[in-house]
Amino acid sequence: MTSIISKNQNKPTLYPYSTENNIFQNLVEYANNQTKLYCEVNPVSGRKLKGQIFTPPKIASFMAGLFTSQNNKIKILDPGAGTGILVAAICDRFIQENHRNLDITIHVYENDKTVLPFLQSTLEACKTALNKLDCSMDYQIFENDFILHHAKVDTDEGWTAYSLDLSTRYDLIISNPPYYKLNKSSPEALALQQYVYGQPNIYAFFMLLSGMLLSQTGEMVFITPRSFCSGLYYSKIRRWFVNTLTLDRLHLFETRKDVFVDDEILQENLIFHATSAQPKPDGKTLISVSYDRQFTQYQEMIVPSKDVAYCRGDDCYIRIPISKTDLEIIEIVDSWPQSLNSLGFEISTGPVVDFRAVKHLRATLENSNCVPLLWMHNIKGIDVEWSGGKNGKAKAIEINPESKNLVLPTRNYVVMKRFTSKEQKKRVHAAVLNADNFSEFEFIGLENHLNYVHKNRSLMTLDEAYGISALLNTTIIDQYFRALNGNTQVNATDIRSLSLPDYDKILAIGKLARKKHLDPDFDCDDAISKVLKIGKHLVKN
Ligand SMILES: C[S@@+](CC[C@H](N)C(=O)[O-])C[C@H]1O[C@@H](n2cnc3c(N)ncnc32)[C@H](O)[C@@H]1O
Numbered sequence: 425m426t427s428i429i430s431k432n433q434n435k436p437t438l439y440p441y442s443t444e445n446n447i448f449q450n451l452v453e454y455a456n457n458q459t460k461l462y463c464e465v466n467p468v469s470g471r472k473l474k475g476q477i478f479t480p481p482k483i484a485s486f487m488a489g490l491f492t493s494q495n496n497k498i499k500i501l502d503p504g505a506g507t508g509i510l511v512a513a514i515c516d517r518f519i520q521e522n523h524r525n526l527d528i529t530i531h532v533y534e535n536d537k538t539v540l541p542f543l544q545s546t547l548e549a550c551k552t553a554l555n556k557l558d559c560s561m562d563y564q565i566f567e568n569d570f571i572l573h574h575a576k577v578d579t580d581e582g583w584t585a586y587s588l589d590l591s592t593r594y595d596l597i598i599s600n601p602p603y604y605k606l607n608k609s610s611p612e613a614l615a616l617q618q619y620v621y622g623q624p625n626i627y628a629f630f631m632l633l634s635g636m637l638l639s640q641t642g643e644m645v646f647i648t649p650r651s652f653c654s655g656l657y658y659s660k661i662r663r664w665f666v667n668t669l670t671l672d673r674l675h676l677f678e679t680r681k682d683v684f685v686d687d688e689i690l691q692e693n694l695i696f697h698a699t700s701a702q703p704k705p706d707g708k709t710l711i712s713v714s715y716d717r718q719f720t721q722y723q724e725m726i727v728p729s730k731d732v733a734y735c736r737g738d739d740c741y742i743r744i745p746i747s748k749t750d751l752e753i754i755e756i757v758d759s760w761p762q763s764l765n766s767l768g769f770e771i772s773t774g775p776v777v778d779f780r781a782v783k784h785l786r787a788t789l790e791n792s793n794c795v796p797l798l799w800m801h802n803i804k805g806i807d808v809e810w811s812g813g814k815n816g817k818a819k820a821i822e823i824n825p826e827s828k829n830l831v832l833p834t835r836n837y838v839v840m841k842r843f844t845s846k847e848q849k850k851r852v853h854a855a856v857l858n859a860d861n862f863s864e865f866e867f868i869g870l871e872n873h874l875n876y877v878h879k880n881r882s883l884m885t886l887d888e889a890y891g892i893s894a895l896l897n898t899t900i901i902d903q904y905f906r907a908l909n910g911n912t913q914v915n916a917t918d919i920r921s922l923s924l925p926d927y928d929k930i931l932a933i934g935k936l937a938r939k940k941h942l943d944p945d946f947d948c949d950d951a952i953s954k955v956l957k958i959g960k961h962l963v964k965n
Pocket residue numbers: 474475476477478479502503504505506507508509510533534535536539568569570571599600601602603
C-alpha cells in the first residue's frame with residue numbers, strides 16, 4: 425500500500441501529496457485513488473450488493489462546497505463512508521480556504537470490513553494535511569451498521585421495543601448512502617417502524633436518521649436517487665423531512681445515466697443541502713441542474729421554498745422546477761382549489777392482474793359470461809377503444825364466482841395509463857370509458873396497468889369524464905408531474921393529491937372536449953387555455 429502524504433522533512437508542502445507511485449493534487453484525488461485500488465480487487469457485482477457506488481471526485485467536491493458553517497469547532501459525520509472521499513472533500517475545502525485552528529471531529533460508519541484499510545488511509549491523509557494547518561483533527565471509524573448502531577433494543581418478557589439513540593449530534597453530515605431494499609421485518613425497519621410504508625430502502629433511512637442527528641445549527645448534504653421526492657413509499661419519511669428541515673439547495677442531474685456511469689447504475693440523482701432550521705414560509709431554495717457529472721450546461725434558479733417542499737394535507741412532496749415556466753405552472757396548479765376527492769371522485773387501480781387471473785382471461789368473447797377486458801393499449805387519444813388487440817393479449821375476461829370481484833359495473837370512467845414509456849410525449853395519458861359504447865355488457869374488466877377515476881356516490885357524467893381527461897392530458901399537467909417526479913410513472917396517490925380547478929370549469933372543459941374530441945384539430949391545451957384563461961406560452965412548449 426502507499427505511504428501517506430509526502431514526507432519532505434525539511435520543507436513540508438501540502439500539495440501535491442506524493443506516494444510511492446503517485447502524486448495527488450488534493451485529498452479527493454488521494455481518496456479517489458483509494459477507491460480505484462479497492463475496486464481493482466472488488467468487482468462491481470459484489471459492490472452493488474453492498475450498496476457500494478462510490479462518489480466521483482467532482483461530485484464529492486461539489487457536495488462539500490455546499491456547506492455554509494463558519495464554526496471553528498466542527499463535528500462531521502459520513503454514515504456510509506466507503507473509502508472516505510466525501511470527508512476528504514470537506515477537508516480539502518478547509519485547506520483551500522486556508523482555515524486555521526479548527527477543532528474537527530470526524531465520525532464515519534462503514535460496515536464492510538474489506539474497505540476499512542482504504543478508508544483509514546484516507547482519514548490519515550486528511551489528519552496529516554489538516555495538522556499542517558494547525559487544525560486539530562480526530563477521527564473515529566465505527567465498523568458497524570449505521571442504523572443499528574443508533575437503535576436501542578429493550579426486551580422484556582417476550583416484548584421487544586425499539587427506540588433511537590440520538591445523543592451524539594453533528595454539525596455537518598455528508599453522505600452518498602447505500603441503496604438496497606430492506607425487509608419490512610428487518611431490525612433496521614423495526615427501529616424506524618413509524619416511518620415505514622411498504623418495502624423500505626436503506627438510503628431513505630440513512631437520510632432520515634442523519635436528519636435526526638443534526639445539531640441545532642447542523643447541515644446535511646446528500647446525494648440520493650430522486651425517488652424519495654414523491655410517491656407513497658417514502659411518504660412518511662418525506663413528511664418528517666419537509667416539516668422538520670429546511671431544504672435550501674437542490675442540484676438535479678437531468679440525465680438518467682452518467683452520474684455513476686462507471687458502475688452502470690441508471691438512476692436520476694439529486695444532491696440536496698438541508699439544515700435543521702425550521703422551514704420558513706418565505707424561504708428560498710436555490711435549484712441547479714446539470715446534464716452530466718462534469719456539471720456542464722450548469723444552470724441555476726432561486727425559487728420560493730414553498731414551491732419545492734410542499735404539503736397538501738398530510739401528503740408532502742419535494743418538487744423540482746428547473747425553469748421559470750415550471751415555476752409558473754406549479755403556482756397555477758397550486759392555486760386551483762379542488763382535488764378529485766373534494767369534487768366527489770376517487771381513483772383506483774384496475775383490479776385484473778393478468779398473471780394472477782390467467783385462468784379467467786379469454787382471447788375473445790367466447791361465451792355469454794365473457795366481458796371486454798381493457799388494457800393500456802385500448803387508450804386511443806382521449807377515448808377508450810376496445811376493438812384493437814395487441815401482442816395476443818386477452819381481449820375478454822370470463823365472469824364466474826371466482827372472478828366476479830375482478831370486474832367493474834359498466835359506467836363512465838376516466839381511465840389512465842399507470843406507466844408511460846420514455847419515448848412517449850406525456851407522462852399522463854387519460855381517456856374516457858364511455859359506458860354507452862359497452863351498453864350490452866353489465867360489467868367490464870380493467871387491467872392492473874390502468875388507474876381509473878370513478879364517482880363515490882353517483883354516476884360520472886360524460887361532461888365530467890371528458891373534463892377530467894382533457895385536463896389530465898394537457899402540457900401543463902405533464903410539466904407539473906415532471907417537476908414532481910423523475911420517473912415515467914404517475915401513480916394514484918400523485919393524482920389524488922393533484923389540485924384541480926372548480927367543478928364548473930371542469931364541466932366547461934368537458935363540454936368543449938365532448939363536442940370536439942373527434943375533430944383532428946381538437947387540442948386539450950387550447951381547451952384549458954380558453955376555459956381557465958391561462959397564457960398560451962404556458963399551455964404549450
Ligand atoms: C454508496 S457507498 C458510498 C461510499 C462513499 N461515502 C462515497 O461517497 O464514495 C455506501 C457505503 O456505505 C456502506 N454501507 C452499506 N450499508 C451500510 C450500513 N448499514 N451501515 C454503514 N455503512 C453501510 C457500503 O459498504 C458503502 O461503502
